[in-house]
Amino acid sequence: MRGPMKLLSAVYAAAIYLFIFLPVIVLVVFSLQSTAFPIPPFTGPSLRWYEAVLGDTRLTSALMNSLLVAALSSFLAAALGFLAAWGFARFVLPGSAILRGLITLPLTVSYLIIGMGLLVLFNWAGLPKSLMAAGIGHVVINLPLCFAIIYSQMGDHQINIERAARDLGAREWQVLLMVTLPIMWPAIFASLFLSMTFSWDEFVISFLLTRFDTTLPVEIWNLLRSGLNPKTNAVGSLVFGVSVLLAIAFELVLLRRKPS
Amino acid sequence: MTKALVEMKNISHRFGAAEVLADVSLAIAPGSYTVLLGPSGSGKTTLLSILGGFLVPSQGKVFILGQDCTMLPPAGRPTVTVFQDYALFPHMSVGGNVGFGLRMRGVARGERERRAREVLDVVGLPEAYGKRPHQLSGGQRQRVALARALVVEPAVLLLDEPLGALDLKLRRQMQEELKAIQQRVGTAFIHVTHDQEEAMALADHCVVINRGRIEDEGPPERVYARPATRFTATFMGESTLLPNAGKGTLAIRPEHLRLSREPGTMRLGEARVTAVIFQGGFKRIVAESMDGQLFIAKVPAETNIALGDKVTPSCRAEDLIHLER
Numbered sequence: 001m002r003g004p005m006k007l008l009s010a011v012y013a014a015a016i017y018l019f020i021f022l023p024v025i026v027l028v029v030f031s032l033q034s035t036a037f038p039i040p041p042f043t044g045p046s047l048r049w050y051e052a053v054l055g056d057t058r059l060t061s062a063l064m065n066s067l068l069v070a071a072l073s074s075f076l077a078a079a080l081g082f083l084a085a086w087g088f089a090r091f092v093l094p095g096s097a098i099l100r101g102l103i104t105l106p107l108t109v110s111y112l113i114i115g116m117g118l119l120v121l122f123n124w125a126g127l128p129k130s131l132m133a134a135g136i137g138h139v140v141i142n143l144p145l146c147f148a149i150i151y152s153q154m155g156d157h158q159i160n161i162e163r164a165a166r167d168l169g170a171r172e173w174q175v176l177l178m179v180t181l182p183i184m185w186p187a188i189f190a191s192l193f194l195s196m197t198f199s200w201d202e203f204v205i206s207f208l209l210t211r212f213d214t215t216l217p218v219e220i221w222n223l224l225r226s227g228l229n230p231k232t233n234a235v236g237s238l239v240f241g242v243s244v245l246l247a248i249a250f251e252l253v254l255l256r257r258k259p260s
Numbered sequence: 261m262t263k264a265l266v267e268m269k270n271i272s273h274r275f276g277a278a279e280v281l282a283d284v285s286l287a288i289a290p291g292s293y294t295v296l297l298g299p300s301g302s303g304k305t306t307l308l309s310i311l312g313g314f315l316v317p318s319q320g321k322v323f324i325l326g327q328d329c330t331m332l333p334p335a336g337r338p339t340v341t342v343f344q345d346y347a348l349f350p351h352m353s354v355g356g357n358v359g360f361g362l363r364m365r366g367v368a369r370g371e372r373e374r375r376a377r378e379v380l381d382v383v384g385l386p387e388a389y390g391k392r393p394h395q396l397s398g399g400q401r402q403r404v405a406l407a408r409a410l411v412v413e414p415a416v417l418l419l420d421e422p423l424g425a426l427d428l429k430l431r432r433q434m435q436e437e438l439k440a441i442q443q444r445v446g447t448a449f450i451h452v453t454h455d456q457e458e459a460m461a462l463a464d465h466c467v468v469i470n471r472g473r474i475e476d477e478g479p480p481e482r483v484y485a486r487p488a489t490r491f492t493a494t495f496m497g498e499s500t501l502l503p504n505a506g507k508g509t510l511a512i513r514p515e516h517l518r519l520s521r522e523p524g525t526m527r528l529g530e531a532r533v534t535a536v537i538f539q540g541g542f543k544r545i546v547a548e549s550m551d552g553q554l555f556i557a558k559v560p561a562e563t564n565i566a567l568g569d570k571v572t573p574s575c576r577a578e579d580l581i582h583l584e585r
Contacts, residue, residue: 126498160347164313166414167334182351240393 024240031233039231050236058153059235062219066200069131069215073138074146074195081146086180089154090162093217100151104144114140117206122209129211137205142195149254150195153187190254197246201239263326265290265448266311266416271320273306273472280306282472288416288450289465293442295480296452296494297459298469298525303418304452307469312341312418312448325415335364338415344403344424348393354380354404355389361412371574379407383441399430411444419451423458435461455507456496460484468492487511490583499581500527500555500573509583512560516579519545519571531555540571547571 030038034046055058087093088100106114118137127133158180165179166172182186203217210218217241223232264287266367273281278304289325296304304579305348308353309315313334321330330336340361349357358376359367367375380386383403392400402422409417409476422438423431429517439462442449453459459466467477468491476488480496487493488502490509531547547555553574 098532156344160343160345160351163334164341164343164347164408165349165360167339168408169335170360172363179349184350185351211521 012093027233027240028036028237031230033230036229038228038233050212050238051228052231053235053238056231057221059216059223062214062216063238065131065213066216069135069138069206070196070199072141073135073199074192076135077139077148077195078150080143080193081191082150082181082184082188084147085151085154086144086249088151090159104148106141107144107148109142111202111204115208118205119208129209131210131213131215134206134211134215137209138195138199138202141202142198143207145198146191146195150184150187150192154184158183186253190250193246193250193253195242197250200246201243263290264323265292265325266450266518268307268311268325269321269323270305271310271317271322273303273315273317273319273335275311275561276299276326280472281308281310284469284472284474284479285318286467286474288448289435290415290450291446292464293462293560294450294467294535295459295461296467296469297454297456297461297502298546299454299495302469303472304454304469308341308418308420308452312339313337313418314341340409340414340419341420342405342409342417342422344399345422346425348401348404348408352393352398353383353389354391354393354396357393358407360388360408365412376407379411380397380404382410382444382475384437399434401490402426402434403437406441410441410447414447416448416450419449421452423453423455431455431518432461433460438565446534459496466496468496470495470518484513484514486581487583489585493581493583499554501583502553504582507582511581512545512579513554513581515521517524517555517557517560518574519547519557519565521572521574525574527577528555528575529553531571531573533565533567533569534572536565545571547573 011095029042030047032044033042033046033048035043083247084103088096093099115137118133121135122129161183162175165175170178201217202215203221206215206218207221216235220232220235220239225236261451266286266288268284268286270288271281271284274498282411283305284303285308291460296307298304304313305574310317313329313332316331321328324337324339333409334341337361345388349360352360353367358379362375375462376550377389380389380471383406385403385407387398388396388400388404394529396404402425405422408478412585419443423434426434435458438449438451451462463480465477466480466483468475468483468489476492476496477481483492484497487496487499493499493501493509493511500514500517502504502510502512521527529549531549531553533545533547534544535544537544537546538561540561542558543565545555545559545565547557547558555571565571
C-alpha cells in the first residue's frame, strides 16, 4: 500500500475505534472528576466518587445481588446447556433439527418480550417479583447461548472416546462426568463467562422482575433518575470493568488452542 | 472339534435399505489372530462393531465363550475394542488411561498402578506412565490404546484398522510388534484392515469379506495360494484371470507367470508389455494381448524388458488356480 492510502486507512481505523469507545472513555474519565458535575472541564483525578459508591449500601448490596444472580443463573444455564448439547449431539432424536432451532430461538427474541412474558407467567403462577425471578429470566436468555457454544464444540471425534469409556465399563453418568465434561471444559467455561457478562449487564428483565432487592443495573437506573453525577459514572465504570474482566476470561478460555 | 471362543451365527445387518452384512457365520479359535480383510464398505467394520456390542445385528446371534452376547452392551461382554483414532482420554495421563478400565472395576489405586505399569511394559512403553497422550507419537498412542484394552484382560481384543493412521514404515514395524504382543499375552485378536499385506503378515486366520459376505477364510498361506473366489484372487494379492471355457475362471499369481516359453510350461497367448513398474526387489510387468487379455507378472529386477516388447506368457499347469465363482 502507498503512503497516503496507508495513512488514510489508519485514520479511518482510529475514527472507528474512537466512535465505539468514546462513550466509555468519557464515562470513565468523568468518574474521576473531583467536583460534583460530570462535565468538562476535567477537575480530577480523584477517587472520591468511588468512595461514595462503595459507601452507599444500596449500591453495594445491589452489586452483591448482581454477582449472585450472575453466578447462579450462568451456572444453571451452562449446566442445562451442556446437557442439552450432549443430548442433541449423542442421541438420535425425532425432529432434532427443529428442536435445536427452538432451543436457540430465544437468542433472537428481544429481552423486553421475554421479560414481559415471564412477568405475566410469574404473576399467574404466583411467584412474586424477586431476584430469583430475575435469575430465572437470565437462565432463559443465556441457556440458548450456552447450548449453541457447547454444541458447536461437541464434535464427532469425541464419540469414540466416550465409546471407549463405556466399553471399559463406565456407566453413563461416569462417562459424562469423567470423560465428556473434562473434555468439554473450555467450551463450558467460555459459555459460563459469556453468560455471566450478559447477566451482569442485563437491565430490562431485572427491571421487570425485581422489586425491593434488585440488581446493579436497575439500581443505577434509579440513581440516574435524579440526574447525572460523577457517582453514576463511577458505578458505571465499575460495571464496565467487571464486564471487561469476564469478556477477557471468555476470550482466553475459548481462544486458547488445545494441544491435540 | 475344539470349542470356538467366538461364534457368529447367520449375522445379517441393514442400515435402512442397504444390506451391509448378509448371512455371515464365523467361528474364532481361542488365542488366534484373525484378520478381517476387505475393501471399504465391505461390512468388515460393521461386523467388528457387532462383535464389540456397539451394534445389534438385524438378524443372527453372537456367542462369546458359549454365552449369547447378541443383546449385551459393550461393557457386558469379554471384549474390548481398540479404535482407529485410538480414542485416548486427552485429559488423563497415560497411566490414567491405562488404569481406567480397572478403576471402573473397582480395583484399588496401588494395584491399578502396578498392573498399568506392567501392561505398559508389555507394549514397550514403560517410561510413558506419567505423560499425556498429546506428548506421544502416533505409534506410541497406538500402544497406549492397546495397553488400555489389554489391562482388563479381555477374552477377545477387537482392533479397528489399528494401523491405518500410521505411515508405512511405522505400520510395518507395528505389525511385528502387534504379532509379538499377541503371542506374548495369548489373547485372541480380531483385526480389521483393508491392507492385504497387513493381513498376510499378521493373520493365523484370514477372513476375506466383500459386499457383506465372506468370500474366503483360512490360513493366509492357503487363501493366497488357493483363493476360493475371483474377488479373493484379485484382492488378496494380484492375479491374471483367464476365462475357462464355461467353467468359471483360471487365476495365475504374478510370480508364477513367465514371459517366455520354458520347458514344462503351457503357452497362454501373445502379448505386448504395457507397463513396467520397478519395485525394488522385482519388476511388475503388465502385458496385454490383441484381444484385450491382461497378464500380470513379477520378474527379477535385473530382467531386461521394456514397454512394447512382445512376450509369450506361459505358466506351469499346477500353478493354474481354478475358481468356481
